[in-house]
Amino acid sequence: MNVTLTVNGEPRTAEGVRVHENLLHLLRARLGLTGAKNACEQGECGSCTVRMDGRAVCACLVPAGQAEGADIRTVEGLAGEDRLSATQACFLRAGAVQCGFCTPGLLMSLGELLDEDPDPGEDVVRERIAGNLCRCTGYQKIVEAARLAASRPPGA
């Protein structure tokens, strides 16, 4: 089947999609968007987190056919032409990126949180990233990056 969807604001069509395929495979293998990472394929690790109609979801658990007509945002859509998003910049400043594998998923999870609550407390941040595993950082610097992003004035 063909699946037509909006990815990072652009209309895209993936052709020859198989019914048992998931959205992560569609994004990575058919549209060449490898920012969302493939690891556990069971919704445990959060490294494939993307935004689907605004909500943070594990792309590996979305049947590809359900993405028909959906608005998908991936990590590739965060930065501008030559400028990181505020949250991405805060990740660098805080040292929240080590191997980087979990980073795209964390940015998408935190993006949903910061859209809902521009100034979340540490507890709220930790609960919101409970579905994103990081094996390098111990999470402290990721939480610091989120707090840093939250304290920035709008648009900064």
Place this chain on the structure above:
Amino acid sequence: MAHLRPRSWGEALALRAAHPEAVPVSGGTDLMVRMNLAGHRPAALLDLSAVPGLAEWSDRSAWIRVGPAMTYTAMVRDLAEHAPALARASRGVGSPQIRNRGTIGGNLGTASPAGDCHPALLATRATIEVESVRGERLLPAREFYLGPRRSMLAPDELIKGVLIPKATAPQEFAKVGARNAMVIAVGSFALALHADEQRVGTGIGSAAPTPVIAGAAERYLDAELADGDYWEKRRPLPDVVHRRFAELVVTAADPIDDIRSTAAYRRHALGVLAYRALRWCWTDFLKGWR
């Protein structure tokens, strides 16, 4: 393998009747794990995500009606007042990403003994609305679960909604697992005090082949509360009543040893959860909840 995507409830029922081999899918959080990792290849997917209105809930005076595609995130946000045990159970499901996708209808359709909605639906004496082209049926939650991943749902039926009596007194849900997020419950327990009917309801998860009620514990507590006139007088409940209640809850369980726990630990944990749930509920009741 076909991807069937009805645009209306009527079309969904027609497709369900024409394709009894198709697997209904809403959030996909359970089905996709089996498709990704276990090579599960259903003959067809009956994708309900394009049917309008299924994610909504409504107020029906003494009841609420919850649409089958209501997500855990939405239940946490919207149902804390009228269905506190279900809202609390929803809050502990998986992770934010799973709660954004997983639905109450999916939890019921899958009918896993570890599903987090079930104890709350048993304790509150919820009713499940199912429909097929043959007509509609109302199934009490207490009769819905038949075995591991088996329910009263016929091959041509879809879950249309869940009717839950509005809370009239405190309710609790608690579960035990290896961490606070991303766990399948080792054991779970829900307790609902029904103040208007002066009776209690229980539900146990992950401790038997299906979600079960603790009937002997309910009858014991109902009798104690009535004999001591506890509902009217709102007196503190003696510790011995909490302990006896917890013992009787444990007798309703029939747990197994598996990868997540031993049967013995499950029994122990369930007793602790039941004791605490009663203490929390009764303490809140004494504080004048409602």
